[in-house]
Amino acid sequence: MALVAHQHGKTRVRLGRVWRDELTHHFVEWSVDTMLLSDMAHAYLEGDNAGMTATDTQKNTVYYIAKQCDEKCSPEEFAIALAKHLVDKYEKISKVTVSIEETPWERLTLNGAAHQHGFVCGSSGYRTVEVSYTKDAELAISSGIKGLKVLKTTQSGFVGYVHDEFTTLPDTTDRILATSLTASWAYSSPPPSFDDAYQGVRAALLGAFFGPPEGGVYSPSVQFTLYQMAKAALDGEECVKSVKLRMPNIHFLPCKPVTCEAFENDVYVATSEPHGDIEATVAREDCPRE
Numbered sequence: 597m598a599l600v601a602h603q604h605g606k607t608r609v610r611l612g613r614v615w616r617d618e619l620t621h622h623f624v625e626w627s628v629d630t631m632l633l634s635d636m637a638h639a640y641l642e643g644d645n646a647g648m649t650a651t652d653t654q655k656n657t658v659y660y661i662a663k664q665c666d667e668k669c670s671p672e673e674f675a676i677a678l679a680k681h682l683v684d685k686y687e688k689i690s691k692v693t694v695s696i697e698e699t700p701w702e703r704l705t706l707n708g709a710a711h712q713h714g715f716v717c718g719s720s721g722y723r724t725v726e727v728s729y730t731k732d733a734e735l736a737i738s739s740g741i742k743g744l745k746v747l748k749t750t751q752s753g754f755v756g757y758v759h760d761e762f763t764t765l766p767d768t769t770d771r772i773l774a775t776s777l778t779a780s781w782a783y784s785s786p787p788p789s790f791d792d793a794y795q796g797v798r799a800a801l802l803g804a805f806f807g808p809p810e811g812g813v814y815s816p817s818v819q820f821t822l823y824q825m826a827k828a829a830l831d832g833e834e835c836v837k838s839v840k841l842r843m844p845n846i847h848f849l850p851c852k853p854v855t856c857e858a859f860e861n862d863v864y865v866a867t868s869e870p871h872g873d874i875e876a877t878v879a880r881e882d883c884p885r886e
């Protein structure tokens with residue numbers, strides 16, 4: 597028998613952080629996961645915990661690093677500081693991975709004015725981060741979005757697929773397209789601003805999904821639109837080397853109420869499951885395949 601692999605960490609360390617810029621306050625809520633690769637086989641094999649960084653200590657370190665960040669920082673910058681601290685402080689750790697999910701608190705605007713210390717929880721999806729750092733100072737950073745719900749009422753169709761004795765889905769060139777987008781993108785080098793890069797990728801993804809405000813853009817499948825979205829992100833942000841997208845196809849089914857002869861693209865049965873699931877990773881030509 598052999599111990600093939602092992603790691604230990606703390607999951608969902610929930611953190612709120614306020615930065616006070618005189619009367620204007622900044623606020624973030626993060627859920628932080630830590631995961632350590634370490635030279636700790638003896639804990640599994642012999643019951644000896646010598647050299648172990650307890651998961652409780654990892655949790656305490658999250659709050660310690662949050663206190664140390666005395667200037668407003670991005671979740672990427674926080675994750676890098678936390679990963680470096682753990683690797684540098686504890687001898688037996690060879691690699692730390694820090695994952696963060698940011699709750700979409702947005703500054704409240706009241707009668708056109710930004711509130712100094714009021715926030716509302718938005719519907720813009722969760723910003724995500726994954727940073728890993730090794731004893732050899734190898735740093736890998738990726739950012740993402742989780743659960744961004746988007747829908748368009750036309751400019752979507754699906755034709756040309758296999759029609760056989762198992763097929764009941766009719767061809768259509770006009771349907772609702774809806775998804776809950778999960779995206780992550782890896783950086784080849786840190787951008788000048790993680791916040792600006794995040795906004796840039798998000799805008800590129802949404803721009804390719806919806807097309808221009810007047811007229812939009814036609815989607816022949818979720819697959820094609822997904823590729824166009826990833827391509828737009830890579831075209832728009834030079835420091836991004838690959839983009840991974842997951843787009844469930846959330847179906848709105850044509851409905852013909854009892855009084856109607858035909859479906860007229862107006863009444864639908866809303867569903868959440870079953871749903872299609874379309875996923876792909878798109879990388880620059882020169883990006884090594886993982």
Ligand SMILES: O=c1[nH]c(=O)c2[nH]c(=O)[nH]c2[nH]1
Nearest residue numbers: 754765816817818819845872
């Ligand atoms: O865009 C789509 N891609 C599919 O693979 C698929 N399959 C399906 O039933 N509807 C759709 N729509």
